[in-house]
Amino acid sequence: MKKIVLFGLLSAVLSGQIARAETAPETVNIGFQKANIFALLKYRGTLDSEFKKQGITVKWIEFPAGPQMLEGLNIGSIDLAATGDAPPAFAQAAKADLVYLGHSPANPKTEAIVVPQNSPIKTVADLKGKRVALNKGSDVNYLLVRALEEAGLTYKDITPVYLPPADARAAFQRGAVDAWVIWDPYYADAETNANARLVKNAEGLVPHYTFYLASRKFADTWPQTAKQVVDQLGTLSDWANKNPQEAAKILSTSTGLPQPIWQRALSRLPYGAERMTPQVFKEQQALADTFTRIGLLPVKIDVRSATWSLDKK
Template sequence: MLGMLTCALSSLSAASFAAPEQINIGYQKANIFALLKYRGTLEETLKKEGIAVRWVEFPAGPQMLEGLNVGSIDLAATGDAPPAFAQAAKADLVYLGHSPTNPKTEAIVVPAASAIHSVKDLKGKRVALNKGSDVNYLLIAALEEAGLTYKDITPVYLPPADARAAFQKGAVDAWVIWDPYLAEVEASTGARQVRNAEGLVPHYTFYLASRKFADGEPETAKKVLDELGTLSNWANEHQDEAAAILAHSTGLNKSVWRTTLTRLPYGAERMSDSVFAQQQTLADAFTRVKLLPVKVDVRSATWSADKK
């Protein structure tokens, strides 16, 4: 009887640490996981271990992180702001890694003939942006750099498609937006940059996981990061091919993606103290302007594999 119990416990232990049969990855049509999906290399790697990959599309980062929180996906990639908002909402996520900084991929733009030529000129103006997004952080930082506050402008919170329409018909004075939408509006309307994120905010893509998945399947999580690193090297060296894939994924012109990729370095690095500190600065900025209702401790989302 004791032997049977020991055998059962051994089987249970083995099952507990076995690789998952499937991982569920959230993606958006324009982010690095979309490129990984279309390339198919992750499936090839994980298939050798009997692990299937299920891709789940989301319209934006906040919805994707809600999916992470409720367990419908295991992994996601978003910009800097969504994880801070998810942490404020008590989502149990961890930071697996990050991309290189890419501050040229987001900017405050105005129509070509606009009288606005500096951030100071935005005082009293209507500025379109996606609330709680990376560009929301850019706007906060740019206003403070110019000696203004968030109360000095009228934010008009719109998703990119609606903001694009409002910008083109003159319903707003400026638009804060990221690539590839930034590259598209510059190419099609001659929109002019007033300020991008260079020298102001770093702008990362973060690779995130549910804590349950990251701590329960650390080796599989590391393999995904390794694949993102390999994919990044390929994409950085084959921008024309990557642009073609992303154009097909998003429906945007390939030339728009070529422009985007010249200012979007891909990469996958593990988290560091300096990156956590920069992310804490972002979270504190959102708390300061009362877009986040509570103070967020970014480091509480440290992956156990990174704890010293």
């Protein structure tokens, strides 16, 4: 009888330890890029402060772009990340076991097709036969495909020139490409300093979200911690939307871009943190199917397979 009682007590103690562990990991590893919302969260310090009270250490790990960040998520070097629309679709195609925790409001004005001020190109239809710079497999890649199709063209009607933003800007300024498809804050910088003229932004074509992502292992093991991060992003978003000059100052420090550039970018960027809905999953599936159709994604994926278990309950 004593053995049974002791075993029961031991089981209760161990169960309590496991329950406590499941609500509070010792460390949360967050991937960020210098220009995204997690950079703003990092430099404000509110998440670190809140988690410190709970005995959680936040480690911030910088990445140059979304695809590399989601590779880090897949191999376990980070637990959480925020990227645009395209990287999670490519990550799913590469068998990354991630989940969508939430998303920003749609922000179609923050990505655009631009040309030099003196370019004869006036409409998307005028891009036929032209060289167009863009980052391959990025959110703007989707914008370009949709814009071309709306204009009665296909992706094969243009010559894509795949370049990261810095190289694309150099090619754009020296006339090596005819157009450039780019996103903020590089778009705002191009308008201000690279003599760029808008041909078409994403309004009416694609919604363009920022997605908040986690490894499935982390989100299922520490659901309340993951939820706290999304809640913190919501609180931060309210602050940033009400204090764009202060937010621009922080992001200027993070990226090295002048504060006026960020103020221009933030004027068309609504921050926010909302849980996933069937409609947003449908829109993300349309993006993935488009990339599969034009051959940039090697396989068809089911975006909803990355639904967070907390959203299934």
